[in-house]
Amino acid sequence: MWCSGLRKRYGKRTAVDGVSFSVGRGEVVGLLGPNGAGKTSVIKMLLGLVRPDDGEVLLLGRPGRDPRARERVGYLPELFRYQPWLTAAEVLTLHVRLSGARVPAAEQADVLARVGLAARSGDRVGGFSKGMQQRLGLAVALVARPELVVLDEPTSALDPLGRVDVRDVVLDLRERGVAVLLNSHLIGEVERVCDRVVILDRGRVAASGTLAELLGxxxxxxxxxxxxxxxxxxxxxxxxxxxxxxxxxxxxxxxxxxxxxxxxxxxxxxxxxxxxxxxxxxxxxxxxxxxxxxxxxx
Incomplete structure (x- = not known):
């Protein structure tokens, strides 16, 4: 994934101002910054959910505006809701159909097991806690065999055990050569799993580099x-x-x-x-x- 010179204004407010960075295959990049720094706006522009006023995006070698570029992207948004009358397994099946991928039922079950929901696959989502819904969202992001995974606050509703599970999933993705962009307020988690960090402030890149480069x-x-x-x-x-x-x-x-x-x-x-x-x-x-x-x- 690569972006250059991304800019976005909402009325008189500049939300993103000339942001450029990349995420390579098998690399985990952390996106850090205070509230209002522009992190979520950048993510939405990368995924084609918001049109940038200026700048370019490449997803897995294709222009970001090309729908085919997003076929191999997994995304966990910060805020999401699934149909409460569906079971966890049905939510996964629905998203597999939407992605156009062919993922056997056994593989879908394996994804639910990876995020700790194997025993709850037949339960309706309406009865899930926030942490369980967060785990299901992670499963949705992973189920279509993505080559780029974008995680926006993946541990926000999770207990310490859940955060460890997410960390293990991210490290496994890196081992399998998947590119991962991670936006999180939990700096300790970023420090444990990320190869590089991009720090945003007031819509601009304030600093970026490997942990060794940033920490000295x-x-x-x-x-x-x-x-x-x-x-x-x-x-x-x-x-x-x-x-x-x-x-x-x-x-x-x-x-x-x-x-x-x-x-x-x-x-x-x-x-x-x-x-x-x-x-x-x-x-x-x-x-x-x-x-x-x-x-x-x-």
Whole structure:
């Protein structure tokens, strides 16, 4: 999925102003920003639900305005309602027919099982809780074997167990080479599953990039006793060292944290240093998001 220069005005208000980004196959991209930032408007333009005033959209190699482009797209909107007199299985069958795909009943049942509704497939939707309806909406987004899945607040009505289930589904989609665009206010969930993040503010892209690019370099915080010149040289070989009393902070090389940290700690112990605490640290996505938005509004 690719979009460039998307713009949309509603009367005198500019909702989206020059938004550009892409989502590759097997990639999960998170869309973040405060309420009113333009996230849902962008999603609706991507899916042809709202016509942009300017800009281009490509869905799976076809222009966004081409109905055939949307045949392989799964969508979970933030707000939706299904016919309360239908069962969960009937809702899925209806949406399979609307999509034009051929999905056997057994495969539809498997999709309901993936979202935790296997035991409720024959129950009428009118009796479902908000969380169960959210699970059904996710099943509808997945049932026609999409190659691009757009999820708008997929965990809004779910308990912690439901959020874990959605996370597992998203990671499974990525493993199967499906492109996923995820809009969520739950920043921790975005941080766990997304490869890249696009931050919108007042209709514009305030920042974008991989988590490593947005969050910056990771550091290792150590509390040590018995430091020797040899131990200090060993830490300096890893990265810049800052020392405050017994606490030492070492900058870690990007992408090598998992290999560097155990080796460094083992070497320090071998050099006679007493290691009381080891804490890898990095600014959280929430802190980075707030910092970006404060800079934008300053």
């Amino acid at each position: 370099q990771r550091e290792l915080r150590l509390r040590l006793d018995g430091l020797t010149p040899a131990a200090e040289a060993r830490m300096a070989a890893v990265g810049a060292v800052t020392r405050t009393g017994r606490e030492v902070t070492v900058a870690l090389p990007a992408g090598e944290e998992d290999a560097v940290v155990p080796a460094l700690v083992a070497d320090l112990v071998g050099l006679g240093v007493r290691v009381h605490a080891v804490e890898p640290v990095r600014i959280s996505l929430e802190e980075r998001l707030l910092g970006i938005l404060r800079e934008e509004h300053a």
